[in-house]
Every structure is written in structure tokens, then in C-alpha cells.
Amino acid sequence: MTRHIRHAAAFCVLLLAALLVNAARVQVVQAPRYATNPADRRPDIARYQQPRGDILVAGESVTGSRDTGEHLRYERTYADGPMYAPVTGFASQEYGTTLLEHAEDAVLSGADPLLAPLPLWNDVTQARNPGGDVVTTVHPAAQRAAYRGLGGRTGAVAAIEPATGRILALVSTPSYDPGKLSGNGKDALRTWRRLNGDPDRPMLNRAVRRTYPPGSTFKVVTAAAALDAGLVRDLDAPTRSADPYTLPGTRTRLTNESEGCRNASLRQAFERSCNTVFAGLGVEVGARGLTAAAERFGFNDDRLRVPFSVAPSSFDPSADRAQLGLSAIGQYNTRATPLQMAMVAAAVANGGQVRTPYLVERTTRAGGGTVAAAGSRPVRQAMRPATATRLKELMTGVVRSGTGANAAIxxxxxxxxxxxxxxxxxxxxxxxxxxxxxxxxxxxxxPKVAVAAVVEGAAADHGDITGGGLAAPVARAVMAAVLDR
Incomplete structure (x- = not known):
């Protein structure tokens, strides 16, 4: 009898050991697979059981949370949603997160370990931290001025502080209300389908995710390259430039919209935006020199994060001499985001230095304690300080007596x-x-602000579409808002 009891006891111990091994296998080895299984709703339920942290602009929340009383209890809300959508993005129970809502999701959702009061505290207590807040660099008056300035037109605005790289405004129109995507019901589904089927692409962040041919605004880069290379030493000396200009190796003749571009000085060519002068200068600088100049401003860099990713602006280093002439005036394969062109203007304003732009000043705990701060940002020398001084002189001339008079303040x-x-x-x-x-x-x-504004095509005659006529007033409104004029 005793022998049977010993066998039964041994068998029970064996069963207990097997149970413990299996529990360890499920909870440790297979835990990641179960945690990512779409059929398991517990992570989602836990995620939305508490309010999400807020995104702040000038100390005021532009986001919030609404208690629905459902399993996924809290939904995201937005104040001035369409105006701030290019900054916040959306946080949807059904469609995930974008832009700041995505880049700072760990802080906003409370999942970031740095939010815990003590190291490993949550691992022991199985508690979830309250969502932290994200403090942005956005200037609310500048953001509003850009949004209202674009109005119902398709376009984008980026504004930054030259000395620091702080992003003061990011606007893209047409826009959308991210709050309509927050839930997981039929309304969110209808909104999602409508937005994705809209040919105007309102969810596209044109300020950082769309590249455009920069046109004559790229002449700032070409002028910097020519001045740094010593091809132009006197801003008022005549250049050896034909009008029209035949692109090297072709019969294609490049012309100008303005008169008086033949042998115009760099100052005259800049104010009149003479294509022929800058195409010739670009060819003289050469593909290697002009590519290097563009890359010092930030072109061809696919690593920029603000903290969400920015589409890389491009300058083609393989262009032949004819293509280089077109590239030098912002055509051919040259492409830039509005944020990139704001960086170009900021480099001129900041003595030739480009500060890496950023959108998040700091992240904080729910109680206000700082989790992380932006700190000093990397700096790159885009041109010589003397070149930046001369370009500032050229750019002020454009506003004072050239094609940019509508931007005067x-x-x-x-x-x-x-x-x-x-x-x-x-x-x-x-x-x-x-x-x-x-x-x-x-x-x-x-200088306190650098701005790039682009307005896409409108139902108007081509002759009525000019940077000075459509985009300059928008940029002026943003600059005036920052300067409090």
C-alpha cells in the first residue's frame, strides 16, 4: 500500500512540475506571441482605460480625452483639429497613430518606462502610468496666421526660429478633423474612407511629407554656392550672362520673365529672378560644387526627424551640364519640402548656420515633472558667414524693391x-x-523667424500665379504674428 502511495505522490509531483513548466512556457516563452495576437483585446482595453496625455501649444492643450463608457473607454478629442492636424496627427482606436501622436505615443499613452516613479516599479506592481504630456515649440499666433492665410487653397507653410531650429508653425491645407477618426464605429469608418478617397489628400502633411520643385527660391542656394566659390565678388558687377541662355550641349534656350537680365549683376538678377544668370552660375559652380552646397543646407538627407520623419529633399548629383542649369533654378529633379526651404531661409538669417529643426520642447509627467527636454541641437555650416551677410542684403532688396514687396512689414x-x-x-x-x-x-x-510658403495650382490663369502675389502675403502674416506686429 505504501508503495502505491509513493507512486501516486511521485505522479502528482510530476504533474505539478509539468504544469509549472507549461505555465512558464506560456507566460515567458510564448508571451510575446500572445501579446501581439490581434484576437487578444486586453492590451487595447488597458491602453484606452485611462485618458491619454495631452499635446500642448503655448501651455494650452490642443488635445483631450472623452469618456465613452465602453470597453475602449477613452477616445481622443482635438481643439482646432484641422489647424493643428499637421502637428498632432491622429490617435485612432481603429487606425492607429500618426505624426506627434505616433512619435510620442509611449509618453502620451503612459507606456514609457521613464514615466514610472521608480525603476522597475511597474514591472513589480503591474500598474500603468498616467499619460505624460508633450510640450511643442509651436507659436499659436503663427500657426493661426498660416492656416487663415492659406484659406481654402491647397498649400503648406513651415516657420522656424533661425537661432534655435524651433518649429513655430506647420500648416497644410486642405486639412481634416482628426477627432472624427478617434473612435472605432461606423462614423470613423465613413470618415476614413472619405478622407482616403479625396483627391485633394487632406491627410497628407504637405509641410513635411510632400516635395515640390522649389523654382526660383532655390536661387538662394545657387547664389550661396557661387559666392562661396568666389565666382562673384561684387554684387553690383555685371555678369557675363546671355539672354536667352542656351543650355550647354543643347539647342534649348532659357528665357526670363523680367527684362534687363543680360549681363545683369547678381543683385539685379536676384531681385528680378533672372533664370539665365543663375543657370549660368550653376553650370560654372559645377555638379559637385552645387550638390555639396545643397547638401550643406539639408538636401539629400533622409535622416531628419522632428520627431516624426520628414520626406528628404533632393538635388540630383548626376545631372549633366544642361540639367545642372535647370537644377540651379529649382527645376529638373530638384525637389524640396516647405520645411527644407524654411531651413534655407533660416541659414541666411543665422549667419550661414543651419540648426536642426525640432517640434518638441520637452515631455513631462502628468504631475508636471520633466521626462526629457530638447536640449541643444546639432548645427551645420551651410555657407560662410560673409556669404550669409551678402545674401541677407540680396533678400532684403527683393522685398524692398523687387518681386517680394507684398512681404514688407x-x-x-x-x-x-x-x-x-x-x-x-x-x-x-x-x-x-x-x-x-x-x-x-x-x-x-x-532675425526671429524664417518662413517658407507654397501655394499649389488654383483655377486661375498661369500668369496670375506668382510667388509674390500668392505666397508672399501668407508668409508676411506668419512673420508679423511672430514679431507681434
């Missing part, structure tokens, strides 16, 4: 460059109107 120094970019087969597409600029108040020691 009383009591401030404003520099700018217009651009009207052709595109499409045979340049048949409706042109893009560009304006890049910077502004410095009378009492400021340095």
Missing part, C-alpha cells in the same frame, strides 16, 4: 525670395507659387 527688416515653379509634361501643370523669407523686428538683435 512696417518697422521690421524682411528678406525674401519669390519662386514660381513649373511642373508637369512640358510645364503644362499649374505652377506652384513659392515664397521664402525671414524677418527681424526693429528692437531684435537677430
Amino acid at each position: 512696417r518697422g521690421a527688416v524682411v528678406g525674401g525670395k519669390t519662386g514660381t515653379a513649373q511642373h508637369g509634361v512640358g510645364n503644362t501643370g499649374t505652377p506652384y507659387a513659392w515664397f521664402v523669407s525671414w524677418a527681424q523686428g526693429a528692437r531684435d538683435l537677430e
Whole structure:
């Protein structure tokens, strides 16, 4: 009898050991597979059981959370949703997260370990931290001015602080209300299908995710390359430039919209936006030199995060001499985001230095304690300081007596460059109107804002679409808002 009891006891111990091994296998070895199984709703239920942290602009929340009383209890809400959508993105129970909502999701959802009061605290207590907040660099008046300035037109605006790289405005129109995607019901599904089927692509963040031919605004880069290379030493000396200019190795003749471009000085060519002068300068600088200059400003860089990714702006290093002439005036394969062109204007305003742009000032715990701060940002020398000084002079001339007069602000120094970019087969597409600029108040020691504005094609005659006419007033409104004019 005793022998049978011992066998039964041994068998029970064996069963217990097998049970423990299996429990360890399920909870440790197979835990990741179960955690990512779409049939398991517990992570989603836990995620939405508490309010999400907020995104702040100038100390005010532009996001919130609404208690639905359902299993996925809290839904995201947005204040001025369409205006701030290019900054916040959306946080949807059904369709995930985008932009800041995605890049800072760990903080906003409370999943970031840095939010815990003590290291490994949550691992022991199985608690979930309250969502943290994200403090942005956005200037609310500048954001509003850009959004209202674009109005019902398709386009984008990016504004940054030259000395620091702080992003002051990111606007893209047409826009959408991200709050309508927050839930998981039929309304969210209908909104999702409508937005994705809209040919105007309202969910596309044109300020950072779309590249355009920059047109004549790229002449800032070409002028910087020519000045740095010593091809131009006197801004007022005549250049050896034909009008029209025959692109090297071809019979294609490049012309100008303005008169007086033959042998024009760099100052005259910049104010009149002479294609022939800058195409010739680009060819003289050469493909290697012009590519290097563009890359110092940030072109061909696919690593930029603000903290969400930015589409890389491109300059083709393999262009032949004829293509290089077109590239030098912002055509051919040259493409840029509005944020990139704001960086170009900021480099001029900041003595030739490009500060890496950023959108998040700091992240904080629910109680206000700082989790992480932006700190100092990397800097790149795009041109010589003396070259930047001369370009500031050229850009102020454009606003004072050239094509950018619509950007002038009383009591401030404003520099700018217009651009009207052709595109499409045979340049048949409706042109893009560009304006890049910077502004410095009378009492400021340095420029306070750099802006790039682009307005896409409108139902108007091609001759009515100009950077000075369409984009410059938008940029002016943004600069005036930052300078509090």
C-alpha cells in the first residue's frame, strides 16, 4: 500500500512540475506571441482605460480625452483639429497613430518606462502610468496666421526660429478633423474612407511629407554656392550672362520673365529672378560644387526627424551640364519640402548656420515633472558667414524693391525670395507659387523667424500665379504674428 502511495505522490509531483513548466512556457516563452495576437483585446482595453496625455501649444492643450463608457473607454478629442492636424496627427482606436501622436505615443499613452516613479516599479506592481504630456515649440499666433492665410487653397507653410531650429508653425491645407477618426464605429469608418478617397489628400502633411520643385527660391542656394566659390565678388558687377541662355550641349534656350537680365549683376538678377544668370552660375559652380552646397543646407538627407520623419529633399548629383542649369533654378529633379526651404531661409538669417529643426520642447509627467527636454541641437555650416551677410542684403532688396514687396512689414527688416515653379509634361501643370523669407523686428538683435510658403495650382490663369502675389502675403502674416506686429 505504501508503495502505491509513493507512486501516486511521485505522479502528482510530476504533474505539478509539468504544469509549472507549461505555465512558464506560456507566460515567458510564448508571451510575446500572445501579446501581439490581434484576437487578444486586453492590451487595447488597458491602453484606452485611462485618458491619454495631452499635446500642448503655448501651455494650452490642443488635445483631450472623452469618456465613452465602453470597453475602449477613452477616445481622443482635438481643439482646432484641422489647424493643428499637421502637428498632432491622429490617435485612432481603429487606425492607429500618426505624426506627434505616433512619435510620442509611449509618453502620451503612459507606456514609457521613464514615466514610472521608480525603476522597475511597474514591472513589480503591474500598474500603468498616467499619460505624460508633450510640450511643442509651436507659436499659436503663427500657426493661426498660416492656416487663415492659406484659406481654402491647397498649400503648406513651415516657420522656424533661425537661432534655435524651433518649429513655430506647420500648416497644410486642405486639412481634416482628426477627432472624427478617434473612435472605432461606423462614423470613423465613413470618415476614413472619405478622407482616403479625396483627391485633394487632406491627410497628407504637405509641410513635411510632400516635395515640390522649389523654382526660383532655390536661387538662394545657387547664389550661396557661387559666392562661396568666389565666382562673384561684387554684387553690383555685371555678369557675363546671355539672354536667352542656351543650355550647354543643347539647342534649348532659357528665357526670363523680367527684362534687363543680360549681363545683369547678381543683385539685379536676384531681385528680378533672372533664370539665365543663375543657370549660368550653376553650370560654372559645377555638379559637385552645387550638390555639396545643397547638401550643406539639408538636401539629400533622409535622416531628419522632428520627431516624426520628414520626406528628404533632393538635388540630383548626376545631372549633366544642361540639367545642372535647370537644377540651379529649382527645376529638373530638384525637389524640396516647405520645411527644407524654411531651413534655407533660416541659414541666411543665422549667419550661414543651419540648426536642426525640432517640434518638441520637452515631455513631462502628468504631475508636471520633466521626462526629457530638447536640449541643444546639432548645427551645420551651410555657407560662410560673409556669404550669409551678402545674401541677407540680396533678400532684403527683393522685398524692398523687387518681386517680394507684398512681404514688407512696417518697422521690421524682411528678406525674401519669390519662386514660381513649373511642373508637369512640358510645364503644362499649374505652377506652384513659392515664397521664402525671414524677418527681424526693429528692437531684435537677430532675425526671429524664417518662413517658407507654397501655394499649389488654383483655377486661375498661369500668369496670375506668382510667388509674390500668392505666397508672399501668407508668409508676411506668419512673420508679423511672430514679431507681434
